[in-house]
Amino acid sequence: MTQKHDKHLILDNCIKCSICVANCPVVKVTDKYAGPKQNGPDLERFRLDEPRAVHPSIEYCSNCKTCDVVCPSGVNVSAMNCKAKGEYVALHGAPIRDQVLGRVELICKAAQIAPALVNWAANVKPFRAIGEATFGVAADMPFPRFASRTFLQQYKPKKINNPKGKVLYYPGCYVNYYTPQVGLALAEVFAHNGIEMVVDSFNCCGLPTVSNGLTEVAKGYARNNVAKLNSYIEKGYKIITTCPSCNLTLRQEYHELFDMDTVRINNETYDAFEYLLMLHEAGKLDTRLKALPQRFGYHQPCHLRSVGFGIPSLEILRLIPQLEVHNLEAGCCGLSGSYGFKKEKYPISQEIGQNVVQAIQEAGVTQNITECGMCQLQINHLSGLPIHHPIQLLAEAYGLPSYLPK
Amino acid sequence: MMNKKTDVLVIGAGLSGMMAAARAAQSGKKVTLLTKGMGTLSLTSGCIDLWGYEVDNPKQPCGSPFAQIQKVVEQNPSHPYAKVYDVLKESLTFFQGICDKDGLTYRDNGGENWLLPTAVGTLRPTYLAPTSMAVKDLNKVKQIVVAGFDELKDFYPEVLVTNLKKSKLLRPDCELTVAHLKSGWKKLYATSLAHRLEQPEGQREVIRQLKPLIKPGAIVLFPPALGERRDIDVAGLISKGLGCPVYEVTNLPPALPGQRLQDLFLKYLKNQGVTVILSSTVTGAQVAGNRCSHVTAEGAGKTFTISAQTYILATGSFVGGGFDSKPGQIEETIFGLPINTGDGKWASGEFLSLKGHPFNRFGIDVNDRLQPVDGQSKVILENVLVTGANLAGSEFSIEKCGNGVALASGFKAGKLAGEVSR
Numbered sequence A: 001m002t003q004k005h006d007k008h009l010i011l012d013n014c015i016k017c018s019i020c021v022a023n024c025p026v027v028k029v030t031d032k033y034a035g036p037k038q039n040g041p042d043l044e045r046f047r048l049d050e051p052r053a054v055h056p057s058i059e060y061c062s063n064c065k066t067c068d069v070v071c072p073s074g075v076n077v078s079a080m081n082c083k084a085k086g087e088y089v090a091l092h093g094a095p096i097r098d099q100v101l102g103r104v105e106l107i108c109k110a111a112q113i114a115p116a117l118v119n120w121a122a123n124v125k126p127f128r129a130i131g132e133a134t135f136g137v138a139a140d141m142p143f144p145r146f147a148s149r150t151f152l153q154q155y156k157p158k159k160i161n162n163p164k165g166k167v168l169y170y171p172g173c174y175v176n177y178y179t180p181q182v183g184l185a186l187a188e189v190f191a192h193n194g195i196e197m198v199v200d201s202f203n204c205c206g207l208p209t210v211s212n213g214l215t216e217v218a219k220g221y222a223r224n225n226v227a228k229l230n231s232y233i234e235k236g237y238k239i240i241t242t243c244p245s246c247n248l249t250l251r252q253e254y255h256e257l258f259d260m261d262t263v264r265i266n267n268e269t270y271d272a273f274e275y276l277l278m279l280h281e282a283g284k285l286d287t288r289l290k291a292l293p294q295r296f297g298y299h300q301p302c303h304l305r306s307v308g309f310g311i312p313s314l315e316i317l318r319l320i321p322q323l324e325v326h327n328l329e330a331g332c333c334g335l336s337g338s339y340g341f342k343k344e345k346y347p348i349s350q351e352i353g354q355n356v357v358q359a360i361q362e363a364g365v366t367q368n369i370t371e372c373g374m375c376q377l378q379i380n381h382l383s384g385l386p387i388h389h390p391i392q393l394l395a396e397a398y399g400l401p402s403y404l405p406k
Numbered sequence B: 001m002m003n004k005k006t007d008v009l010v011i012g013a014g015l016s017g018m019m020a021a022a023r024a025a026q027s028g029k030k031v032t033l034l035t036k037g038m039g040t041l042s043l044t045s046g047c048i049d050l051w052g053y054e055v056d057n058p059k060q061p062c063g064s065p066f067a068q069i070q071k072v073v074e075q076n077p078s079h080p081y082a083k084v085y086d087v088l089k090e091s092l093t094f095f096q097g098i099c100d101k102d103g104l105t106y107r108d109n110g111g112e113n114w115l116l117p118t119a120v121g122t123l124r125p126t127y128l129a130p131t132s133m134a135v136k137d138l139n140k141v142k143q144i145v146v147a148g149f150d151e152l153k154d155f156y157p158e159v160l161v162t163n164l165k166k167s168k169l170l171r172p173d174c175e176l177t178v179a180h181l182k183s184g185w186k187k188l189y190a191t192s193l194a195h196r197l198e199q200p201e202g203q204r205e206v207i208r209q210l211k212p213l214i215k216p217g218a219i220v221l222f223p224p225a226l227g228e229r230r231d232i233d234v235a236g237l238i239s240k241g242l243g244c245p246v247y248e249v250t251n252l253p254p255a256l257p258g259q260r261l262q263d264l265f266l267k268y269l270k271n272q273g274v275t276v277i278l279s280s281t282v283t284g285a286q287v288a289g290n291r292c293s294h295v296t297a298e299g300a301g302k303t304f305t306i307s308a309q310t311y312i313l314a315t316g317s318f319v320g321g322g323f324d325s326k327p328g329q330i331e332e333t334i335f336g337l338p339i340n341t342g343d344g345k346w347a348s349g350e351f352l353s354l355k356g357h358p359f360n361r362f363g364i365d366v367n368d369r370l371q372p373v374d375g376q377s378k379v380i381l382e383n384v385l386v387t388g389a390n391l392a393g394s395e396f397s398i399e400k401c402g403n404g405v406a407l408a409s410g411f412k413a414g415k416l417a418g419e420v421s422r
Ligand SMILES: Cc1cc2nc3c(=O)[nH]c(=O)nc-3n(C[C@H](O)[C@H](O)[C@H](O)COP(=O)(O)OP(=O)(O)OC[C@H]3O[C@@H](n4cnc5c(N)ncnc54)[C@H](O)[C@@H]3O)c2cc1C
Pocket: A071, A072, B011, B012, B013, B014, B015, B016, B017, B034, B035, B036, B037, B038, B039, B040, B041, B043, B044, B045, B046, B047, B048, B049, B050, B253, B280, B281, B282, B283, B314, B315, B316, B317, B319, B320, B321, B322, B333, B334, B387, B388, B389, B390, B396, B400, B401, B402, B403, B404, B406
């Protein structure tokens, strides 16, 4: 397996070609960021001896991981950046805003007292103006809306006789609190295909926490999650995610950032469509799908791209007759989790997202799909068009409840 | 472990891999392109070199590259061109067709090489150049304005002008003018400059600063950063605003022209139904007899296998990451194919030797079906085809044939893979 990176070795692999700089979406639109090469391998060399050698512009890295994907030499630039951000925050502290935005889990839990009230308050203009002036939370970026009941509150496991497989679903904060319909549609698809699906309560994967430099908090989440996931794996469960960022974090980031041993988790964790594709290759997927004569634009989330497994959802959706899915191929949407909610980064995030807007116009689509909740939020904000998770289309084509708006 | 099936697996997303995928897809094959990272295209000028200098007089830029390549093929049957000469012209037409359809026209100079100004003011022979670089009739130009940006590192208009002045190609009365433009940013990278120039304000700013310097019969040379997106013709828009032709010079990595070509091809392939898997590295192969049965690929964590009828090895030798050198030993990392290292010497004594460096010639020996062969010309793996910089026997930096060899060999491999029956 891959978990044998020697940090010094990877660092020495950098041939200074600047391909990462040429592809970094943030560098392209602002002069406030020194760039992946300088913040990554250039300064990492010094950081090996002097952990404090961090460029203050590090906070402008959005952790989109484009640099890792394009580097021809396998340098894990973004992990160097994440660690450096952690060092920087440990040394200089993080603004209250980042401490709050990074703790998605806490915000979500708190909001459960009265989701409707929070939704209302979150979109009242004067409140948002105060939020921007006082805390630096961009007033123009809409917050996602809390669902009235979480996924975990709504999901009722179905009894499946002679299951073809058993899985533990890790919904992640976004699906659990904002888009439970994604988890519910997944449950329908799995049950239909004879897969037993269980759930449990977990911590946030920790990615938003890492992105805000709150490394210690994230490490705590990681420890809890790893222990619990392993206990399920021991009982023969595969771990399923629908959020590409959770997927990447469980599989790779815990190892890269905290040196945890996640070989087993890595092997047993699947994106929902990756799992379905595996069933399909084994001839176990029901392919009796009804025609969906519609067109959708598809946006590939950065973190799905960086897992290095292609786009399994597109391979499965191809089985649906008459469905036309146009891959937008527009790169990063710009939001990068909490990044685009920050006042000073909102313009950067919107500027990066123009590529997606442009691709949508070029393709002439009026509805889109993407796996990541945050990408959904940004693309809807940028384009005003409806956007869903691809699993909902699959559920629809099976004639199951898809929770798509009618 | 999950196994994916495909007809043709192309390993590597450099020019040769992308050409191979494009050509194989045209034959109706199910094609998967899997790559660790982006290829060297974005380090190159973005121009397609075929052959730069006279074979018999290496200091003299050649006119028609085809005449020279014919000589090479006759004199040196182990040169990669000898294996792909049959498809050379066909592959260029195929390439130009793909680019043309997307509006990124690659121009030839009527069968002769272009001589295009570089960032340091020398003239570089090349065969195909995008419209934004293809400077026409340099010998008739009355004024050359070189536009630099104070905030952009690595591009020094004075150096360009000083060296270009020495060229005998220019009219003796050609006036060379340096323009230092201000962008208002603290610092610029090629991509951020390109992004600014895509915005109307960015173009207006540049036009406003340049306009007073332009005289009749002038052209303007820019660093290779006139936009990244292919739907905005930055060179055309600035040219219209100034009323004179504007061009990008060559040779300044990372340059946008190579990047545009890379983006164009990846998008083209996906539209052709090619499955593209980024950020995944092929780490090993299962071989039975003289056939490969599957390879193992590792993503950011996930490992899976892929089986195919044909495997195209487009991993780009040392720079691309396909070869690895350990003390006393060089290896091809996936199939362990033998690397022909000539007499085993790595470098010539002189760094800028006109003969180039032996290590650039290191590579895999193939037959004229691009199958890897051993010292006795016996095929090692019959369903593996080798392309581009992986091929033994060419010295791209001296011969100026890198993208030409990549393009023709990729095309041929794709074509051969397309002929394999199911
Ligand atoms: C700095 C520089 C400038 C140049 N300028 C020019 C120029 O102006 N004009 C010109 O004609 N030629 C130029 N060349 C030469 C030319 O770029 C190359 O010869 C040619 O592009 C090589 O293409 P390729 O497809 O063979 O390999 P590459 O472009 O090197 O691509 C190799 C690909 O393989 C991938 N890869 C490697 N190992 C693995 C693995 N194990 N698993 C999966 N993927 C893998 C890499 O990530 C990469 O995508 C230049 C070369 C360099 C280095």
